[in-house]
Amino acid sequence: MHKEHTLTKNQQIIFDLIDKSPEPMKAYAILFSVQKKGIKAPLQVYRALDKLVEIGKIHKIESRNAFIACHNSSCQVSKATAFSICEICEKITEISSASLSKYLANFKDKDGMKYSKYNLEFFGLCKKCR
Amino acid sequence: MHKEHTLTKNQQIIFDLIDKSPEPMKAYAILFSVQKKGIKAPLQVYRALDKLVEIGKIHKIESRNAFIACHNSSCQVSKATAFSICEICEKITEISSASLSKYLANFKDKDGMKYSKYNLEFFGLCKKCR
DNA sequence: TTTAAATTGTTATAATATAACACCATGTAA
């Protein structure tokens, strides 16, 4: 299926934190939360985040500079991501729609440029906030 | 059609600069370029950028923290944006595809959340870099 | 004209992210 990545200590600590968090976490919020576990410097956090993004365990929400664990089993690498973002409560959900991902994976622009990756962010109001 | 926004002095200076630039510009690159015109502080740049984004004259490329002038006449407000980004040369182009924008504008997720805005970034290699 | 809204100028600071370097762990090839 896919290569299993054994996470290193720092990567595991930071992944667990993000994975348990009900909302996306920002890098310095992560840093403050893991200081008790011995991770003291921003770089230690950013390095783990970079790796976790690379292997698809987490995704970065670009418009928010925040990180969310991937709960989409078909999404082992961060190559095709879509999120819905509530502009009031900031609830963020990863969208997994087969038709959407199929449409975007096959999309070709006028220049014939072939894409290897995309990131889509939808903004609106969630049920609660409407 | 749409409300014409008369740009203020700072907004006009900064818009002209971005509009003439062959590639997206970052906020501090803009700052350095306009210092000779009397714009001395980051806030003056960010305020103009915020306004220009709001009225759709420019867009922010979220994954690059850079700003690009809108050349899509049907795009008066930054509510439905799509870009192609070459990961080698960093050439960035605004995509204007009627079918894409129609598909995304009508997209509804499982939760029935209604979206008022989206931003899509495609990554790949441009013709030159392939 | 009066008033409200938007814009400006300014200083300071917050938040996000990377450079550079020394060291350590692990796997692999001679």
Add this chain to the structure above:
DNA sequence: TTACATGGTGTTATATTATAACAATTTAAA
């Protein structure tokens, strides 16, 4: 086994991106 490559770590310092707070001014309506 040794040597080497790769990737991860810890650390200090610094770069980059963005906003807070406040006073003054300009603009556009009512």
